[in-house]
Amino acid sequence: MIETELHDLSDDADYAASQQQGSQSITRSDSGRRSEPEGAEVVYMKDNVSIHPTQYMSERISGRLKLIKQGDSLFLTWIPYKGQNTNTRLSERGDSDRNNLYTIRPLPLTDVRSIRRHTPPLGWQYIIVVLASGLAFPPLYFYNGGVKEFLTTIKQHVSLVRSADDANVFIVNDFQDPLQKTLSSLELPGVVSVAAQSTNASLVASSSQVNQGRSDVSSYDSNTGSQSLRRQKNKSNDPTKDLSIQVLEKFSLVTKFARETTSQLFGENSGDPFLSNEWKRPSHSQSLPDLQSQPSTNDLEEVPCEVPVPADPMEFEKLALVWGKPRQPPMTKEEWITFLDSEGRVVDSNDLRKRIFYGGVVHELRKEVWPFLLGCYDYNSTYAEREYLRSVRKQDYEIIKLQWQSISPEQAKRFTKFRERKGLIEKDVVRTDRAFSFYDGDDNPNVNVLHDILLTYSFYNFDLGYCQGMSDFLSPLLFVMEDEFEAFWCFAALLERVGPNFNRDQSGMHAQLFALSKLVELSDSPLHNYFKQQDCLNYFFCFRWILIQFKREMRYEETMRLWEVLWTHYPSEHLHLYVCVAILKRYRNKIIGEQMDFDTLLKFINELSGQIDLDSIVRDAEALCICAGETGEACIPPGTPPSLPIENGLVSSQLEDEVL
Amino acid sequence: MPSRRRTLLKVIILGDSGVGKTSLMNQYVNKKFSNQYKATIGADFLTKEVQFDDRLFTLQIWDTAGQERFQSLGVAFYRGADCCVLVYDVNSMKSFDNLNNWREEFLIQASPSDPDNFPFVVIGNKIDVDGGNSRVVPEKKARAWCASKGNIPYFETSAKEGLNVEEAFQCIAKNALKSGEEEEIYLPDTIDVGNGNQQRSTGCEC
Ligand SMILES: Nc1nc2c(ncn2[C@@H]2O[C@H](COP(=O)(O)OP(=O)(O)O)[C@@H](O)[C@H]2O)c(=O)[nH]1
Numbered sequence: 024m025i026e027t028e029l030h031d032l033s034d035d036a037d038y039a040a041s042q043q044q045g046s047q048s049i050t051r052s053d054s055g056r057r058s059e060p061e062g063a064e065v066v067y068m069k070d071n072v073s074i075h076p077t078q079y080m081s082e083r084i085s086g087r088l089k090l091i092k093q094g095d096s097l098f099l100t101w102i103p104y105k106g107q108n109t110n111t112r113l114s115e116r117g118d119s120d121r122n123n124l125y126t127i128r129p130l131p132l133t134d135v136r137s138i139r140r141h142t143p144p145l146g147w148q149y150i151i152v153v154l155a156s157g158l159a160f161p162p163l164y165f166y167n168g169g170v171k172e173f174l175t176t177i178k179q180h181v182s183l184v185r186s187a188d189d190a191n192v193f194i195v196n197d198f199q200d201p202l203q204k205t206l207s208s209l210e211l212p213g214v215v216s217v218a219a220q221s222t223n224a225s226l227v228a229s230s231s232q233v234n235q236g237r238s239d240v241s242s243y244d245s246n247t248g249s250q251s252l253r254r255q256k257n258k259s260n261d262p263t264k265d266l267s268i269q270v271l272e273k274f275s276l277v278t279k280f281a282r283e284t285t286s287q288l289f290g291e292n293s294g295d296p297f298l299s300n301e302w303k304r305p306s307h308s309q310s311l312p313d314l315q316s317q318p319s320t321n322d323l324e325e326v327p328c329e330v331p332v333p334a335d336p337m338e339f340e341k342l343a344l345v346w347g348k349p350r351q352p353p354m355t356k357e358e359w360i361t362f363l364d365s366e367g368r369v370v371d372s373n374d375l376r377k378r379i380f381y382g383g384v385v386h387e388l389r390k391e392v393w394p395f396l397l398g399c400y401d402y403n404s405t406y407a408e409r410e411y412l413r414s415v416r417k418q419d420y421e422i423i424k425l426q427w428q429s430i431s432p433e434q435a436k437r438f439t440k441f442r443e444r445k446g447l448i449e450k451d452v453v454r455t456d457r458a459f460s461f462y463d464g465d466d467n468p469n470v471n472v473l474h475d476i477l478l479t480y481s482f483y484n485f486d487l488g489y490c491q492g493m494s495d496f497l498s499p500l501l502f503v504m505e506d507e508f509e510a511f512w513c514f515a516a517l518l519e520r521v522g523p524n525f526n527r528d529q530s531g532m533h534a535q536l537f538a539l540s541k542l543v544e545l546s547d548s549p550l551h552n553y554f555k556q557q558d559c560l561n562y563f564f565c566f567r568w569i570l571i572q573f574k575r576e577m578r579y580e581e582t583m584r585l586w587e588v589l590w591t592h593y594p595s596e597h598l599h600l601y602v603c604v605a606i607l608k609r610y611r612n613k614i615i616g617e618q619m620d621f622d623t624l625l626k627f628i629n630e631l632s633g634q635i636d637l638d639s640i641v642r643d644a645e646a647l648c649i650c651a652g653e654t655g656e657a658c659i660p661p662g663t664p665p666s667l668p669i670e671n672g673l674v675s676s677q678l679e680d681e682v683l
Numbered sequence: 684m685p686s687r688r689r690t691l692l693k694v695i696i697l698g699d700s701g702v703g704k705t706s707l708m709n710q711y712v713n714k715k716f717s718n719q720y721k722a723t724i725g726a727d728f729l730t731k732e733v734q735f736d737d738r739l740f741t742l743q744i745w746d747t748a749g750q751e752r753f754q755s756l757g758v759a760f761y762r763g764a765d766c767c768v769l770v771y772d773v774n775s776m777k778s779f780d781n782l783n784n785w786r787e788e789f790l791i792q793a794s795p796s797d798p799d800n801f802p803f804v805v806i807g808n809k810i811d812v813d814g815g816n817s818r819v820v821p822e823k824k825a826r827a828w829c830a831s832k833g834n835i836p837y838f839e840t841s842a843k844e845g846l847n848v849e850e851a852f853q854c855i856a857k858n859a860l861k862s863g864e865e866e867e868i869y870l871p872d873t874i875d876v877g878n879g880n881q882q883r884s885t886g887c888e889c
């Protein structure tokens with residue numbers, strides 16, 4: 024679809040800047056040693072070690088990597104330089120906040136499980152530090168070299184062994200804490216090789232700006248990705264079932280990444296209360312108090328005042344929001360115009376869909392834009408063509424509507440199916456969004472319009488008929504489109520995609536619930552195992568989410584926003600399933616920690632209604648989707664709703680069958 | 684091992700869409716009726732503490748979507764039920780005729796150990812509508828059906844007005860408890876639940 028762009032870092036214009044910055048910081052580094060506390064000795068120090076918090080190689084936070092020895096213990100720190108310009112696009116938070124988030128405060132090597140070295144033939148060397156808890160820091164790029172020296176220094180102080188499986192992985196074997204030792208030996212995840220790995224990497228790359236010529240993943244070595252973490256201690260895990268670590272490393276390489284978020288989204292073992300706590304408490308608080316208490320002014324890196332890692336899970340979640348791509352404000356009328364040529368064609372529908380994916384559209388535009396997203400209008404159609412289509416459709420609608428309007432009471436008596444269908448619709452429209460002003464009050468005419476459209480649809484698609492949940496789909500469409508016939512055609516188009524949700528045999532729902540279980544298995548195998556153990560693998564607790572695409576889970580405005588985002592089919596036509604995964608992952612620690620059984624889980628999920636933060640969940644979903652890549656798509660059986668809209672006359676017969 | 688049944692009583696409410704299942708449950712548990720309830724999607728439950736002879740029980744009342752298409756989901760929700768409530772709308776013959784289907788569907792999907800003696804309770808709802816003038820299912824007819832199915836206790840209610848709802852659920856709870864006891868033979872027999880099924884619609888002597 025979108026072209027992968029691989030670039031050698033050496034033509035990165037940032038390269039020069041990095042060289043310069045490197046020399047500057049080296050000048051500063053001499054006095055750095057003197058700022059260490061009594062009894063602590065800096066045994067290794069490297070300047071211009073950087074992380075890339077986003078997929079743009081030009082976005083970089085540079086800092087100083089140190090190994091500090093105090094007593095018998097060795098600590099690792101990485102502290103970003105103060106006040107550097109990270110070139111962050113659409114940065115939502117201050118750089119100091121951001122940098123602070125990535126800072127590695129004194130980390131005892133006993134907390135480290137392994138260090139993976141990447142020495143790609145092109146680009147920079149980097150390492151990934153994987154913690155005993157299974158979490159990993161973002162890759163640390165050594166712009167001034169020195170990976171070998173770094174490893175050698177560690178080896179002088181703690182036991183460091185090269186992994187038998189992967190020569191680039193060095194395992195730190197110096198467990199002092201017996202508990203940790205146990206945990207790490209029990210909970211090591213298996214790691215699997217992903218067939219589509221290089222494709223995944225390219226997918227990730229393609230998600231970056233198309234015009235971002237410098238986006239670079241060439242330093243990602245897809246061959247080392249798979250095996251390196253496998254250890255002899257690992258016996259209990261089926262390697263095909265756990266991608267988390269690997270996925271996590273891939274993630275840490277190419278997208279915005281925060282340690283806190285990782286523990287949320289990829290929290291290996293985090294069903295274990297020990298480990299989730301571990302993140303919340305600064306790990307050095309007991310072990311290295313003097314380092315922590317150093318006034319920051321004495322520290323040449325001038326780290327901004329330390330924000331304590333919050334223990335409150337709510338705080339914790341807010342921190343986790345630096346993840347995925349920042350959401351944008353909704354698309355405005357002025358922007359929309361720029362997507363159209365003089366005759367009203369959408370020039371670049373991919374660009375448009377992408378724009379809408381990242382921010383939705385302002386409400387006033389929905390009436391105009393939704394029909395495109397739903398496939399009612401072709402992106403290539405002109406104003407004139409659409410005007411004509413409108414008039415045809417208006418007539419068509421009236422004709423179908425007449426079919427049931429012309430049924431006399433006498434005929435109805437002999438037409439049980441009609442009466443039942445009508446009765447069902449009548450009962451449901453008076454139960455649809457009555458608290459929302461557009462539908463509230465007695466004898467609200469809009470309620471009657473809902474009724475008429477639904478009954479007309481049940482004649483238009485007599486086989487599918489009417490099913491509960493359809494009125495939920497229709498309600499925002501009518502609210503936005505205002506005109507009855509336009510709402511009808513949008514509804515019909517939407518049901519081309521989600522109609523299988525209402526199949527009599529529930530096959531559409533079962534397919535999606537099945538795909539969801541596969542995606543959870545892929546991205547969070549401990550959670551999957553937990554559901555399995557609790558006999559929850561049918562995922563019926565997510566039934567309502569999927570049936571009406573979160574309509575009952577959010578406020579009205581948020582539902583409209585989420586829907587237009589989903590309808591772009593931008594990162595995936597199955598993004599709604601990743602939204603499910605994202606929500607489940609967000610609450611995974613609670614679910615596992617409280618040992619929820621099926622009933623409790625269902626209740627818990629139902630009560631999340633109104634509590635889901637749309638933007639952050641969409642970001643998580645995007646991140647998960649990109650991360651799962653083709654492996655994720657492979658979890659979703661062909662024909663799983665919403666089936667592809669028919670495009671450019673290309674009709675897959677399989678999909679056609681699926682739409683009833 | 685302590686038995687879950689000693690404290691938790693699981694009740695399933697079934698019946699056609701729109702007969703008032705959600706409204707009944709909310710009237711009983713929250714003592715209110717709203718015109719703004721949405722059609723149930725999937726399943727949900729409410730719990731309520733009930734007391735019998737100094738012992739506290741949690742009544743877990745399950746409410747599911749009524750449309751036939753969703754019945755295949757039942758198997759996940761009906762499991763372990765202690766009592767099943769069949770609801771119809773006294774103003775809709777169809778909803779009454781369907782009681783038999785609902786009963787059979789439940790027995791298939793929940794597969795209780797002793798289907799012949801599994802406790803059901805039947806509720807005819809919406810007796811308030813039109814002052815009773817639009818009623819189409821005669822009480823006699825409903826009682827006859829209940830009698831033919833092993834003397835199922837029968838109630839007529841209005842979820843809207845809160846009529847007879849408390850009484851119906853009292854009976855439901857007692858039957859659920861009885862059902863639980865029969866399965867858990869080691870549960871001390873401290874509750875006298877009687878066994879008459881001749882009660883009037885205004886009370887539960889069951
Ligand atoms: N008049 C009247 N209306 C009721 C009564 N119970 C429910 N309703 C209405 O009947 C419709 C369906 O009720 P609901 O509880 O959602 O039915 P369910 O589909 O069986 O859960 C709603 O519009 C309710 O307001 C009742 O006792 N009297």
Ligand SMILES: [Mg+2]
Pocket residue numbers: 704705706721722723746747748
């Ligand atoms: Mg209901």
